[in-house]
Structure formats: structure tokens, C-alpha cells
Amino acid sequence: MALDARAQHLLKQLIEQHIASGVPVGSRQLARDSGLQISAATVRNVLADLEDEGLLMAPHTSAGRVPTRAGYRFFVDSLLQTLPVAPEARRLVLRHIGEHIPDTDEVLHAATEVLSQLTRMAGFVRVPRRATRILRHVDFLALREREVLAIFVTDRGDVENRLIRVEQALDQGQLAQAANYFNATYGGRPLQDILWQLQRDLQDNRDELDRILRNAMELGEEMLDADAERILIEGELQLLDLPDFADNERLRELLQAVRRKRDLVHLLDQSVRGSDVRLFIGEESGYAPLADCSVVAAPYSVDGEVVGVIGVIGPMRMPYHEIIPLVDGTARALGKALSSELPGHP
Incomplete structure (x- = not known):
């Protein structure tokens, strides 16, 4: 989109005024504040052209104009001058x-x-993603009924806890079996790779898995999925x-x-x-x-x-x-x- 220097100047002034005031900006005001020796009629013609380009719009309740999404994008990409942090x-x-x-x-x-x-x-x-970190070890601990605390340790020594709610209660023996299976099957692999593999395994083999395997995989998926979305x-x-x-x-x-x-x-x-x-x-x-x-x-x-x-x-x-x-x-x-x-x- 090619705009001449005058159109760019007026667009920049209008958007800056609108950001500051929150109200539509009219051609008379813009002509007075722009620093250009031009009439309000000339400004009105330029604004009409900018509206045709999709950079401005006129709300029904006002004769002034406000920027469109495309107008803001042009402003940020081509006209914006950022300030140093105070x-x-x-x-x-x-x-x-x-x-x-x-x-x-x-x-x-x-x-x-x-x-x-x-x-x-x-x-x-x-929150910092650990997708590339390697899983070292997982433990599942029973808390209250249908609540499990998942603890996983990465190759860098990071220790993370996740509270998981399960559909049916699991005792500590079942959780220990699930953790042993999970560590033997998925330990030593990047966390993101484990999540992808878990999702595929659960989708492909859900009906064939015994309860221990299914518990381990579903708990692991919940744990890593929660970490990926923090x-x-x-x-x-x-x-x-x-x-x-x-x-x-x-x-x-x-x-x-x-x-x-x-x-x-x-x-x-x-x-x-x-x-x-x-x-x-x-x-x-x-x-x-x-x-x-x-x-x-x-x-x-x-x-x-x-x-x-x-x-x-x-x-x-x-x-x-x-x-x-x-x-x-x-x-x-x-x-x-x-x-x-x-x-x-x-």
C-alpha cells in the first residue's frame, strides 16, 4: 500500500489523537493540529482516500474517523516511533x-x-516450557479421593508438582504400578515427545490397555498437558x-x-x-x-x-x-x- 508523505502524516496524527482521546477525530481538528498549511476540506479529501483504502472508518454517530484494524497495522509497521522505557x-x-x-x-x-x-x-x-527437557522420573501420590499428586523430575533437576483429578479413586499400590510402568516406558525421553506418544497410544490402543497401563498413560497425559498450557x-x-x-x-x-x-x-x-x-x-x-x-x-x-x-x-x-x-x-x-x-x- 503506497501512501504519499502527506497522507502518512495525517494518518499518523489521526491515530495518535484517537489513541490519546478515545473519540473520533474530525478533519477540522486534524487540519488545525497537523502542522501542515492545508485546509479542512483538503484534509477531508485525504481522509476519504484513506477510508477507501480501508485504513479508516467513520462511526455512524460522528462525522470524525477512527482507525480500522488495517489502519493500526499500517501505523505500527510503517509510522510508529517507539520511546525508550522511562x-x-x-x-x-x-x-x-x-x-x-x-x-x-x-x-x-x-x-x-x-x-x-x-x-x-x-x-x-x-510459564517456561520444558518441551525439550528429558524426563528422569515420575511419582504418583494419592491425596484425597480422586485426587493424585504427580511429581516429575527432569534431566536438569527441575522438580514439578501437578494436582490431577481422576474419574475413579486409585489406591497407592495402583499409583505405584502406574509410575513404574510410566518410567520404564517413557523415561529418558523429551517431555513433548512423551506427550505426543501418549496421545497416540491412548487413541490407538485405549480399548486393549489393562487398567494399570491406562492409568499410567492417562495420568501422564494429564500431567504433561497441564505443564504445556501453564x-x-x-x-x-x-x-x-x-x-x-x-x-x-x-x-x-x-x-x-x-x-x-x-x-x-x-x-x-x-x-x-x-x-x-x-x-x-x-x-x-x-x-x-x-x-x-x-x-x-x-x-x-x-x-x-x-x-x-x-x-x-x-x-x-x-x-x-x-x-x-x-x-x-x-x-x-x-x-x-x-x-x-x-x-x-x-
Whole structure:
């Protein structure tokens, strides 16, 4: 899409004004504030052309215009100038995260919380994935009726616990047999390979498996599937304060989507594959409840390996110039904290 310099300037001004005010921007106001020596009529003609290009739209209730999803995408890709993270915000991030080293879960919660606080959006973090880690050992322990504690240890010494609810009660003897079978069959293999194999084995042989084998495989699948989908969410209720979500039905659908963490996994995993900040604007996410939202996400690395992603969910009308560097900076700080490189206090 080729726009001349004047059209780009007016589009940038309009989007920045709309992000700041939340209301449609009219041609008279834009002509006055643009810094160009042009009339409101000329601005109106340019805006009409931008509307024809699908970059702007005119709400029925106003003579002004607002950006479309395509308009925001053009703005972010071609016109946006990001700002360095403010020193005060950077110090807050480092302090908030650094206070919780070396507790991994607390560091993750702190990073998500401070990012949500600074952006006033819903913050999320994809808990470090251990797909490439090798399973060393599994134990299943009976807790209350129909509740099992799964404990697995990886080749790097990571110990993880998962609470699993089962359809029928299993005694400790049955759980020990299941753990022995699971370790003998799947031990020494990457966790993601085990999950894929479990899913295939259960699908192909479910009717032929005896109870011990089926218990072991179903418990293992539950354990690893839960690990693959761990996402922490902080500050989703801050979305209540944004005028963009004044429609209660839209907000309800969004909050439900945020809480259904499984639906976000595929989207966030797309961000893990790269090294840069990723933006999903409106329908780009592929999920209907996020059609009016933007997701800004950045991967974080531990000891040189990308293990997760952190970011925010908010309205398309967000200050990208501030939020993109905040998300990127928080991801870098989080990675250093988990690698034990971040000082406890700045």
C-alpha cells in the first residue's frame, strides 16, 4: 500500500489523537493540529482516500474517523516511533522482579503483575516450557479421593508438582504400578515427545490397555498437558476501567477468553518462535473474542534458550509507542532474573 508523505502524516496524527482521546477525530481538528498549511476540506479529501483504502472508518454517530484494524497495522509497521522505557518504569520492573529471585514462580508472577500495572492492561506470561527437557522420573501420590499428586523430575533437576483429578479413586499400590510402568516406558525421553506418544497410544490402543497401563498413560497425559498450557494472568479486571470495553457483553467474552487459558496457548506459542516483539491486532489473533483487542508479546530466554513469552492484552486503541518497549524490556529483565543474572536491586 503506497501512501504519499502527506497522507502518512495525517494518518499518523489521526491515530495518535484517537489513541490519546478515545473519540473520533474530525478533519477540522486534524487540519488545525497537523502542522501542515492545508485546509479542512483538503484534509477531508485525504481522509476519504484513506477510508477507501480501508485504513479508516467513520462511526455512524460522528462525522470524525477512527482507525480500522488495517489502519493500526499500517501505523505500527510503517509510522510508529517507539520511546525508550522511562527510567522510573525500568527501575520499578527491576525492583519488582529482583525482590523475588530465586523463586521462579514468584518472579513470573511479579513480572506479569508489574507489566499489567505499568500498562493498565491485562498481563500474561507463558510459564517456561520444558518441551525439550528429558524426563528422569515420575511419582504418583494419592491425596484425597480422586485426587493424585504427580511429581516429575527432569534431566536438569527441575522438580514439578501437578494436582490431577481422576474419574475413579486409585489406591497407592495402583499409583505405584502406574509410575513404574510410566518410567520404564517413557523415561529418558523429551517431555513433548512423551506427550505426543501418549496421545497416540491412548487413541490407538485405549480399548486393549489393562487398567494399570491406562492409568499410567492417562495420568501422564494429564500431567504433561497441564505443564504445556501453564499461563499466568494478572490484572484482567483493569480492562473494566477502559471505555473501549463499555459494552458488557464484549467485555464478558473477552474475560472468558482470557480465563480459558488453553485458547491462548497456540497464539502465544507463535511468539516463542521468534526473538522480537510480536503484535496481533484484532482478527490477526484468530480468536473471535479478541477481535477488538491487541496482543503484544515478547519471548524471554533463560541461559540462551527461549522458554516462554510475556505480554499484555488490551484494546486496539493502546499506546503502542510505550507498550511495545515496556513488554520488550520486561521480557529481557525476566529472562535475566530466571538466569540469575539480574541484580536484586538497581
